[in-house]
Amino acid sequence: MFDDECELTNEEILELMEKPNPHGLEPFGPDWEKEMDMHPLFMDDVPQEVIDGTFERTKWPVLASHLDMMYDDDEDLEYTATCYKDDGNVEYKKGTKEGFIKAIISYTEGLKKNCVNEELNSQLYCNRAAAQFSIGNYRRATQDCEKALEQNPTYVKAITRAAQAQLKLGNRTAAIAWCDKALAIDKHSKVIIEMKVKALQKLKEDERNARKRAAQEAKEQRKNTILLEAFRLRNLNLFLPEEDDEETAEERDARLLDSLKCTSHGHVTLNEEGQLVWPVRLLYPEHATSDVIRQFSEVNSLSDHLSYMFPPGGDSPEWDPDREYTLPKLCAIYHAGNDRVEMDKETSLLELLTKHNIQIITGVPTFEIYVKGSDSYTKNVLSGS
Known part of the structure; x- marks a missing residue:
């Protein structure tokens, strides 16, 4: 134990703290x-x-x-x-x-x-x-x-x-x-x-890898060229933001391809038969949920997929316990601004995209699915709200 005589008062401690450091060292500062x-x-x-x-x-x-x-x-x-x-x-x-x-x-x-x-x-x-x-x-x-x-x-x-x-x-x-x-x-x-x-x-390994990369890049370039030509032949309405009047056609094409590949749902490809295969998003506004069909060929119709997703006598999704979603009762809507256009479920995706000039945002065609006669259908489709 220390003697009482050795104890410092608060005033003495404060006085010592105010004295310069005898070793010339300052305490840690802001730096x-x-x-x-x-x-x-x-x-x-x-x-x-x-x-x-x-x-x-x-x-x-x-x-x-x-x-x-x-x-x-x-x-x-x-x-x-x-x-x-x-x-x-x-x-x-x-x-x-x-x-x-x-x-x-x-x-x-x-x-x-x-x-x-x-x-x-x-x-x-x-x-x-x-x-x-x-x-x-x-x-x-x-x-x-x-x-x-x-x-x-x-x-x-x-x-x-x-x-x-x-x-x-x-x-x-x-x-x-x-x-x-x-x-x-x-x-x-x-x-x-x-x-x-x-x-x-x-x-040698670096050189071999460089040749592989060059071959892969050339292959990718050929695929991109064919894909861009397929878009032009179909006259598709592909959304591309922030257009630059000074950019070249090659720069615009590169930006378009990048925009199509930035989605988490996959991106459009061209299959061996020369058909465009899209990721397609289906929205169910009444239940605030959605589905993504990652491989939707342009020659297929909405009915082809909806009949598989909502089969008669089959299991229904958890969000549809009353089995309201059956193919005959379903309608597909394209939402363009304030307009809602009903799609023909039996028509191929390609015909829908070109006939209605559907704008494809981020490379994912998107449709809303309603049950005809439902409150949501009446409010959002028939009333046009």
């Missing part, structure tokens, strides 16, 4: 997320400003003190750079993200000593590349490998790391070039040979 990111323990990555040495040391005192706490500026530059390299190696071998980030910071501090030992500098760059690689910074890793090679052009480990980084980035050709550079120095390296073989296999 606390940035402060956390600049703390060695919480970094997800090493900011470029830390690597460049351009970060504001007075603004991020915790990071600055971390960088300064081990070695004095008075020590020999090469010795200090070597110590930073060794510290980085210790952190790197921990195999954790925090360790890799601390290793990058240590290698960076070693490089900032600007010692004249080119071999040491090349090792620092190559080691930093390894740490950058380990946290997924493959471009930075490649850049560090290039810096290492400026100090030591025959540094095979740096060339190998650059090849690995380029493979991770998906740059097969660049990876092969790096492998060739390494093999020119060590033609028997099993690691390099295996990496080059892997890169060549990936490159």
